[in-house]
Amino acid sequence: MILNRYDGETPQEILESQGVTQQYAADLAEKVTAIQEELRVTEEILKERDRLLREIPECSAHGQCVPHAIQWVKERKAQAA
Numbered sequence: 123m124i125l126n127r128y129d130g131e132t133p134q135e136i137l138e139s140q141g142v143t144q145q146y147a148a149d150l151a152e153k154v155t156a157i158q159e160e161l162r163v164t165e166e167i168l169k170e171r172d173r174l175l176r177e178i179p180e181c182s183a184h185g186q187c188v189p190h191a192i193q194w195v196k197e198r199k200a201q202a203a
């Protein structure tokens with residue numbers, strides 16, 4: 123993640139050290155924190171998706187492929203019906 127290069131500093135400390143006003147820094151820091159949380163959740167969802175794709179045969183054209191996975195599941199559901 124891009125903020126890792128500011129080891130140990132909070133987003134607010136980084137902005138203040140660069141001459142940004144305190145209120146603006148606080149607002150931006152809040153947004154950064156919210157975006158970091160969204161990123162964390164997104165990464166978890168991607169990990170779950172990857173776990174799911176590893177459990178089914180790969181697409182012959184693309185390897186781990188969501189459209190192929192959807193088709194694969196549809197076929198299994200049709201067979202089970």
Ligand SMILES: [Zn+2]
Pocket residue numbers: 181182183184185187188189190
């Ligand atoms: Zn594919």
